Amino acid sequence: MTGPLTLDMVAGKMKEFGNSELVRKNRIRITTTPDKVHDTIKTAQAMLGCDRLITISAVDNTRTLELIYHLTGPHRMVLSIAIELTRDQPAIPTTSDILPPAAIYERQIHDLFGITFTGNTNLNRIMLNEDWPANEFPLRKDWKPGPDTFYGGIKVERT
Structure with a gap:
């Protein structure tokens, strides 16, 4: 799909997944x-032409953790797919x-927010030092x- 995406078009194709x-x-x-x-994501790829991942954002909004997958395609619209996760043992x-x-984004988010991406076999440290607690x-x-x-390697001392 190379034409512009509209809210009505996206809402129609994606209504079974949630609000647009x-x-x-x-x-x-x-x-x-x-x-x-x-x-x-598969529907966004097939039906809306969102064939490129821009990034995955993670947000701590105090009561939950939120992941946002930002996708685009030849239409140049950004489709943001947002998912809320519980704070205690967040997994997706x-x-x-x-x-x-x-x-690579999943590794970074796992390192910095503690969100587990089940099925990703390489959630090794990427941002923090290996000796991080x-x-x-x-x-x-x-x-x-x-x-x-x-x-x-730096000791935090409280006074």
């Missing part, structure tokens, strides 16, 4: 659930099997450095 809204004149947001992420299926570039995710709003803990 026009965020800006060149951005449409679809809110869906973790169990529908694969089908939502990997999308690297249908969007290979997603693997386990289960500490510095981009979560509730994270605080532990007393007398080493972060990247």
